Amino acid sequence: MNISKIAIIGCGNLGLSIANGLIDNPTFDNSDLIATRRNLEPIQELKSHGVQITSDNNKAVQEANVIILSVKPYNVLNVCKEIKGSVQKGNIVVSTVTGISIDQIQEALGSDISVLRVMPNTAADVNESVTCIADKGASNEDYQAVADIFNAIGNTIRISEDLMEAATVLGACGIAYVLRFMRAMVQGGIQIGFDAKTATAIVNQTVKGASQLLIQNGMHPEYEIDKVTTPKGCTIVGINEMEHNGFSSSLIKGIVASYEAIEK
Ligand SMILES: NC(=O)c1ccc[n+]([C@@H]2O[C@H](COP(=O)([O-])OP(=O)(O)OC[C@H]3O[C@@H](n4cnc5c(N)ncnc54)[C@H](OP(=O)(O)O)[C@@H]3O)[C@@H](O)[C@H]2O)c1
Structure with missing residues (x-):
């Protein structure tokens, strides 16, 4: 048409x-x-x-x-x-x-x-x-x-239409989840020494770069994570600490909670 x-x-x-x-x-x-x-x-x-x-x-x-x-x-x-x-x-x-x-x-x-x-x-x-x-x-x-x-x-x-509510959560609510994650990274960056503007500039480009690695190279996130986690290094220490505090679990629970809120 x-x-x-x-x-x-x-x-x-x-x-x-x-x-x-x-x-x-x-x-x-x-x-x-x-x-x-x-x-x-x-x-x-x-x-x-x-x-x-x-x-x-x-x-x-x-x-x-x-x-x-x-x-x-x-x-x-x-x-x-x-x-x-x-x-x-x-x-x-x-x-x-x-x-x-x-x-x-x-x-x-x-x-x-x-x-x-x-x-x-x-x-x-x-x-x-x-x-x-x-x-x-x-x-x-x-x-x-x-x-x-x-x-x-x-x-x-x-x-298919029966996935529309799931699409709302992952794609539309997803913007807010990612932005809250970025806000938290900026707060961490300020605590370790950057002013808010510089921390924001670093975080914005890092998130853009991480997503472009997946979009352009078509790889699984864990493949790219393995490249930056040196044995005994600071990245794996940080990631494991986040996971001990429920990082992935809390994201998954939040996604499911949003989904259930639509379904009610
Ligand atoms: N925000 C998102 O990220 C997002 C993503 C995907 C889907 N959605 C869906 O998109 C829809 C809009 O969401 P939103 O966040 O954009 O809401 P919103 O900011 O409240 O926008 C809705 C707009 O509709 C206008 N409106 C209300 N009654 C109207 C009428 N009778 N005639 C013409 N305009 C009228 C309101 O302005 P006035 O009061 O001035 O009329 C308001 O600006 C929702 O159904 C939501 O589920 C939202």
Whole structure:
């Protein structure tokens, strides 16, 4: 399908990250984007990039052929009711909303509307999101149109819908886990002598480097860990001390706790 316009309904934290990723992106024109929320003040800046902003969801939907729903789970079905009359057959509705199924959205909008679920993360802002995409019998053309949007702001992985909550935890909550880990490294760095700015610069690049080692070399983390753990050296002493204090265990327990919180 030829994407003429993309409407982001609910341009909050995630919606704005998606919009920022799409701005000045070679794949789309800024004028292809329309962003909505009730209070437009926090997204005024989008206007200076040629992005349309409005509080009128129906107007945005009528102008777009891909409609990204990015409101909170407790709002989404009301928003679907509000825009139902404006969504046309042939439009693609893309939901970022945690815990609301494709069936529920189709029930609200009509079973003839193509609905896909996506789980991006806020690294969309810097074109580094991983976006899991699930569909329920969408056409290849519709799937590809959605993948094209999210590949423009990172990369995409096709998953089945029953893994969508797990994708929320690993990919979307994952940003917060990693950032908290980085914050702790900075705090450690300050305790051993660096000022906060220098510690942050070292940690930021170290985390980027570690992830690039895995992404570019395709190796298992432990393979790279073995390279820096000299027998009797300071790295293995530090890692073992972290593990004695429950490092891996606490991360795994946190991931499972987040998952259970969604499932409730
Ligand atoms: N944050 C993440 O990292 C992340 C990642 C993956 C998925 N998600 C999912 O994405 C969705 C949005 O999350 P978020 O963190 O971006 O939440 P958020 O910051 O609260 O954004 C939601 C936005 O929706 C707007 N809104 C509420 N009612 C509206 C309406 N009737 N019409 C138009 N806009 C409306 C709100 O602005 P106004 O009050 O001004 O209208 C708000 O800016 C959630 O369902 C979440 O599960 C989030």
